[in-house]
Amino acid sequence: MTIYCLYVFDRHCNCVYYHDWHRTKRPKRANDGGGLLPGVSHALSPLPSSSAAGSAPGTPFSSPRNTLASNSGVLVAFNDGSQSPSGVPTSSATPPPPVQAQGGAGGAASGAGLPFDEEAKLVYGVILSLRNMVKRLSGRDESFVSYRTSTYKLHLFETVSGYRLVMLSDPNAESLRFVMRSIYTGPFLEYVVRNPLVPMDSRVRGVDNEYLRASIDRLVRGLSVFQ
Amino acid sequence: MAIFGLWVINKAGGLVYQRNFADGLVQLTSNEYLVLAGTLHGIHAITSRLSPTGTSSGAQVIEAETFKMTILLSPTGTKFVLLTSLAETSASTVLQKVYEAYADAVMKNPFHTPEMPIRSEGFDTRIAALIGTGHT
Numbered sequence: 001m002t003i004y005c006l007y008v009f010d011r012h013c014n015c016v017y018y019h020d021w022h023r024t025k026r027p028k029r030a031n032d033g034g035g036l037l038p039g040v041s042h043a044l045s046p047l048p049s050s051s052a053a054g055s056a057p058g059t060p061f062s063s064p065r066n067t068l069a070s071n072s073g074v075l076v077a078f079n080d081g082s083q084s085p086s087g088v089p090t091s092s093a094t095p096p097p098p099v100q101a102q103g104g105a106g107g108a109a110s111g112a113g114l115p116f117d118e119e120a121k122l123v124y125g126v127i128l129s130l131r132n133m134v135k136r137l138s139g140r141d142e143s144f145v146s147y148r149t150s151t152y153k154l155h156l157f158e159t160v161s162g163y164r165l166v167m168l169s170d171p172n173a174e175s176l177r178f179v180m181r182s183i184y185t186g187p188f189l190e191y192v193v194r195n196p197l198v199p200m201d202s203r204v205r206g207v208d209n210e211y212l213r214a215s216i217d218r219l220v221r222g223l224s225v226f227q
Numbered sequence: 228m229a230i231f232g233l234w235v236i237n238k239a240g241g242l243v244y245q246r247n248f249a250d251g252l253v254q255l256t257s258n259e260y261l262v263l264a265g266t267l268h269g270i271h272a273i274t275s276r277l278s279p280t281g282t283s284s285g286a287q288v289i290e291a292e293t294f295k296m297t298i299l300l301s302p303t304g305t306k307f308v309l310l311t312s313l314a315e316t317s318a319s320t321v322l323q324k325v326y327e328a329y330a331d332a333v334m335k336n337p338f339h340t341p342e343m344p345i346r347s348e349g350f351d352t353r354i355a356a357l358i359g360t361g362h363t
Contacts, residue, residue: 004278004279004280020279022279022280023280024280024281025278025279025280025281086272089363111280113276114276119277121277122273122277123277125273126270126273126274126277127354129269130270130289131264132266133263133266133267133270134291135257135261136253136255137252137253137263137291137294137310138252138253138291138292138293139252140293142291142292142293143291143292144289144290144291145290145291145292146288146289147274147286147287147288147289147290148287148288148289148290149274149275149278149283149284149285149286149287150283150284150287151278151279151280151281151282151283151284152277152278152279152280152283154274154277167278168279169285195348212347220270
């Protein structure tokens with residue numbers, strides 16, 4: 001029993017957050033220009049090309065005017081990966097090992113499958129099609145809950161505001177709706193909705209930040225289905 | 228505990244057999260069923276590529292809030308889809324028997340054209356005996 005990963009999509013079909021745990025087959029870094037927003041997952045965002053570093057709109061990692069990542073411990077908006085603001089218990093929050101992507105082409109990382117941006121689009125496409133299919137078949141406003149294959153199970157949770165949380169787990173896992181609900185009502189509300197430094201619904205960047213990542217990580221690692 | 232419907236999808240994604248049983252889902256036109264079967268065929272192919280670990284089969288069970296779809300993929304690529312209530316536990320055994328009936332009454336029928344819609348009385352009666360009489 002385990003949990004593989006979590007995707008969060010907003011109502012504009014964009015992936016705004018990604019977090020993985022026990023994946024043996026990790027996606028490759030996203031392609032540059034593949035449509036992946038910055039601030040989704042530090043480990044999987046496209047590598048900034050050396051000359052154009054910082055030219056991408058709104059990447060506070062490399063912006064010279066970035067004053068957010070101070071170590072004052074007040075509030076850090078975006079996950080920097082190298083900084084750990086004081087005040088956050090990072091002991092339990094081991095960030096996933098960064099994908100060793102040699103060379104700009106994102107080197108074939110250990111037999112990984114698709115680039116992350118394409119994978120995210122496929123996931124969104126599948127849940128969208130299944131939602132429509134379920135609606136057509138039932139004739140009601142019924143939503144799709146999960147599907148299972150021989151090696152994994154995908155769970156969907158939709159919020160009223162149009163955010164969709166998708167979790168991949170072991171095929172024998174029970175419904176993870178309550179987990180995704182508690183991710184939404186806990187870390188997501190606290191560190192995204194109530195965080196003035198995270199532009200929600202911006203369509204230009206994701207919602208990833210250090211507190212959110214650490215808090216989701218703690219929540220998921222504490223589950224009995226997570227081993 | 229109810230079986231709502233049975234679909235047989237050929238290896239190209241075309242719906243070759245569709246039958247409704249218990250009420251519970253809306254009745255769609257045959258054209259809409261064709262579209263849904265094609266969609267399912269595509270989704271099935273994508274789901275096997277999304278595996279976080281190693282190679283995976285396509286979706287086997289798809290659950291909604293009040294019903295589920297159980298999918299049996301035969302080695303030749305024909306998909307058998309059973310729409311049932313969530314509590315139905317015998318879906319995969321029923322599908323296995325449907326596959327047997329398909330092999331006996333459809334594939335051994337010299338008048339059946341492969342990959343074309345199934346119009347075989349023998350298959351209809353085998354299915355009716357297995358699941359019950361349909362309304363269509």
